[in-house]
Amino acid sequence: MTEHPPDLSPxxxxxxxxxxxxxxxxxxxxxxxxxxxDEVMQEVRIRLWRALGQGERIGAVRPxxxxxTAVSAAIDVLRRRRLRREQPVAADEEPSPLPPxxxxxxxxxxxxxxRRRLGQAIEALAPSRQPVVRMYLAGYSSGEIAEVFGWTExxxxxxxxxxxxxLRARLTALGCHPEALA
Amino acid sequence: xxDEALREAYAALLAERGSDPARTACPGTEAxxxxxxxxxxxxxRLAAVNHAMACPPCRRExxxxxxxxHAVPSERVLPAWLGLAAAALLVVAVGLAVPRWWRGRADxxxxxxxxxxxxxxxxxxxxxxxxxxxxxxxxxxRYEVLVLGHAGDTLLRQRTSDTTAALPDGLPxxxxxxxxxxxxxxxxxxxxxDPASFTLAxx
Numbered sequence: 001m002t003e004h005p006p007d008l009s010p011x012x013x014x015x016x017x018x019x020x021x022x023x024x025x026x027x028x029x030x031x032x033x034x035x036x037x038d039e040v041m042q043e044v045r046i047r048l049w050r051a052l053g054q055g056e057r058i059g060a061v062r063p064x065x066x067x068x069t070a071v072s073a074a075i076d077v078l079r080r081r082r083l084r085r086e087q088p089v090a091a092d093e094e095p096s097p098l099p100p101x102x103x104x105x106x107x108x109x110x111x112x113x114x115r116r117r118l119g120q121a122i123e124a125l126a127p128s129r130q131p132v133v134r135m136y137l138a139g140y141s142s143g144e145i146a147e148v149f150g151w152t153e154x155x156x157x158x159x160x161x162x163x164x165x166x167l168r169a170r171l172t173a174l175g176c177h178p179e180a181l182a
Numbered sequence: 183x184x185d186e187a188l189r190e191a192y193a194a195l196l197a198e199r200g201s202d203p204a205r206t207a208c209p210g211t212e213a214x215x216x217x218x219x220x221x222x223x224x225x226x227r228l229a230a231v232n233h234a235m236a237c238p239p240c241r242r243e244x245x246x247x248x249x250x251x252h253a254v255p256s257e258r259v260l261p262a263w264l265g266l267a268a269a270a271l272l273v274v275a276v277g278l279a280v281p282r283w284w285r286g287r288a289d290x291x292x293x294x295x296x297x298x299x300x301x302x303x304x305x306x307x308x309x310x311x312x313x314x315x316x317x318x319x320x321x322x323x324r325y326e327v328l329v330l331g332h333a334g335d336t337l338l339r340q341r342t343s344d345t346t347a348a349l350p351d352g353l354p355x356x357x358x359x360x361x362x363x364x365x366x367x368x369x370x371x372x373x374x375x376d377p378a379s380f381t382l383a384x385x
Binding site: 029 | 185188189191192193194195198199205208211212215217218219220224225227228229231232235236241242243245246247248249250251252253254255328330360362364371372374376377379
């Protein structure tokens with residue numbers, strides 16, 4: 001960042017804060033990194049500052065304009081990062097609800113084998129079910145899956161249940177049994 | 183093989199695989215944005231999301247774009263003074279028009295599906311110790327409570343079967359804290375409250 005963050009009017013700062021709070025509310029469940037958001041909002045400030053000049057158009061800033069600016073700024077921020085091949089700073093690990101159980105080497109090997117087969121089984125799913133199952137396994141609800149693809153929740157649930165059934169059948173066929181994860 | 187065990191194994195699988203630093207197989211940021219904005223052929227969007235869910239750096243980008251896209255601000259173009267005046271008028275009108283039995287409950291935050299944050303009241307400044315309280319959701323197996331600091335840092339993440347959780351001691355007063363609760367009823371079935379904020383009063 002070579003440019004000093006500009007001061008914007010209190011009205012625009014309030015609109016930016018409100019939008020950033022909304023974004024945090026949407027993204028926090030799935031690990032939105034606050035540092036990513038801060039970087040984008042800083043970029044938005046700079047763009048608004050440039051676009052609004054000395055502030056004579058302060059009253060013309062609509063909230064949806066801020067959102068459009070933020071999405072466009074995010075694409076540029078991410079594109080620049082990729083060009084620099086910048087590795088993101090690791091997000092704080094969530095505390096595990098239970099302490100890890102000490103595994104024997106055999107048990108670790110079994111779990112490793114199970115993970116390998118899980119990867120194979122997911123990759124063998126139908127293209128319409130695969131992302132749905134992956135999203136679910138990554139912690140998204142059927143409502144969120146429906147929202148991402150613009151489907152009804154009934155359709156998302158249907159694909160999810162079929163996908164999970166298919167996944168379990170494939171795991172069984174690959175020799176994984178329920179006790180594999182006990 | 184219950185869902186929780188599958189999720190844990192999947193998370194471990196992704197952690198084990200890591201990601202390609204060159205990211206040669208990753209979809210472009212525009213492809214991720216088209217998926218988030220639900221633009222373009224469904225097959226392309228499915229492929230982009232499928233990749234993002236298996237690639238930690240793309241997942242992080244996807245989540246940033248998704249949150250930016252899905253946070254829909256209310257469309258107000260009033261000058262600040264007019265907004266304040268309108269808000270003041272609204273407060274007066276609500277105070278006059280709302281039946282007496284409803285007063286005192288207007289600061290409760292209700293989420294979709296009926297999960298309601300009960301205390302602290304939205305926007306309140308409260309002294310420590312603080313107990314977070316929310317409404318029971320029929321059929322909920324557990325609740326997940328998340329409290330964030332003003333900078334978005336996680337201050338409390340807790341799973342409980344109860345409808346209350348204690349805020350940890352020692353949090354700085356004066357800055358607004360944001361919190362919400364998710365009720366998990368079963369696989370693919372959860373209800374999340376709307377987020378609400380409150381501020382810790384100085385001791």
